[in-house]
Amino acid sequence: MSRLGLTETIAAVATAPGSAGVGIVRVSGPDALRVADGLFRGRRAPSRTPGGRFLFGELQAEDGEVLDEGLCLVFRGPRSYTGEDVAEFQTHGSPAVLGRVLARALALGARPARPGEFTLRAYLSGRLDLAQAEAVLGLVEAQTDAARRQASLGLSGALGARVARIGANITRTLAALQAMLDYPEEGVPEEDREGPLSAAEHDLQELVASARAGQVATRGARLALIGRPNAGKSSLLNALLGYERSIVTPIPGTTRDYLEAGLELAGVPVTLVDTAGIRETADQVEAAGVRQALSLAGAADLVLALEDGSQPREALPTELPTGARVIRVQTKADLPAAWSDPEVLRVSAVTGEGLGGLREAVHAALLGDAARGEAWLTTERQADAARRALSHVQAARHLPDDLAGWELEEALRALSDLTGRDVQEDVVDAVFRNFCVGK
Ligand SMILES: Nc1nc2c(ncn2[C@@H]2O[C@H](COP(=O)(O)OP(=O)(O)O)[C@@H](O)[C@H]2O)c(=O)[nH]1
Ligand SMILES: [Mg+2]
CATH class of the missing domain: 3.40.50.300 (P-loop containing nucleotide triphosphate hydrolases)
Structure with missing residues (x-):
């Protein structure tokens, strides 16, 4: 999936196929509110409505035929799920209504969204990191309360915070090692090396152990x-x-x-x-x-x-x-x-x-072996990154000061892969490939 195309406006039915009381069509991108103006007649034009408001009105076909009545929710970037301008239409949830509303949005210039593309945009705009995007998928797919709970903790950023605490300890040791290279006669104070590193190793071991529970909870x-x-x-x-x-x-x-x-x-x-x-x-x-x-x-x-x-x-x-x-x-x-x-x-x-x-x-x-109340690793991708970080930290603990720095830098890189702030495009694509259209 290309990271280009952010200038395009995308649209999809966000609710599950079949009949339901309410269905949602979501439109996101620079033209989202213009598309909404063409589709929706209410007290005010969506493009003249402030973000965070909703309008009640009619959804109309090109020739003015009323498709349904419903709501138009207006979000203005960056304060939206994707970080872009977003319009969401809530209509009666039949495939017939939703199909016509979507077709009209496409005729007005939006293109069909690919699976996970709304969440991909949230990731690309920096609103979510990759672990949070995986948590979104976890919430959509949660079959059990244990799975929901872990996904919800992941989305809240609790996992990111847990990883950041570990990273801070590694960074502290790395800084001390670098200071030592500049002023070798000083040496590295024990409290800046062994303490933070053994804490990081212990926390990483717990994190890696949590992956088993996290995967059991989800799959x-x-x-x-x-x-x-x-x-x-x-x-x-x-x-x-x-x-x-x-x-x-x-x-x-x-x-x-x-x-x-x-x-x-x-x-x-x-x-x-x-x-x-x-x-x-x-x-x-x-x-x-x-x-x-x-x-x-x-x-x-x-x-x-x-x-x-x-x-x-x-x-x-x-x-x-x-x-x-x-x-x-x-x-x-x-x-x-x-x-x-x-x-x-x-x-x-x-x-x-x-x-x-x-x-x-x-x-x-x-x-039982995953600490209560903590965020767990829930995907194999996350577990792999945590295991790499752990092995680099363990290697660093047994190396002389001047060689340990490289291992610690690798450990930090693995941690940043875990949260996915700056990862390869194919890794991102693999994550979003599992999403459904409309999320
Ligand atoms: N009294 C009693 N007999 C049992 C119990 N569990 C199994 N059996 C009997 O032990 C035999 C073997 O049981 P089965 O479940 O087929 O064992 P398997 O070969 O390990 O699958 C059968 O005659 C069962 O009725 C139990 O809890 N109490
Ligand atoms: Mg048997």
């Missing part, structure tokens, strides 16, 4: 149920879902393929993945299922490792993939326990015992 989480045959995986999946999704039998090896089912767990959309029981087997189909189960465990955000509580304990024949996050679960708590382990949650798919505790443990594992 949901995958939970793999893993264990030996007959451990009770399919029964637990059904118990968590509240209906019989997966086949349960006393015959070991019933589940050979994997299956998925969605549910909401503590405000987060969760996909439960039931897998083939893990054991050594000569059956080729079952063996393929076992390999698949292990790879699903590796790809999951969280693994529930189930062991039959009514049978003597027996370890899995294979290790779980390294790096997998695991909650250990002892099943069949309604039966006499054959073993006990305080580290393991006891649940019964039959009586429901322990399911509440399991849900809480899952929630804590998925979201």
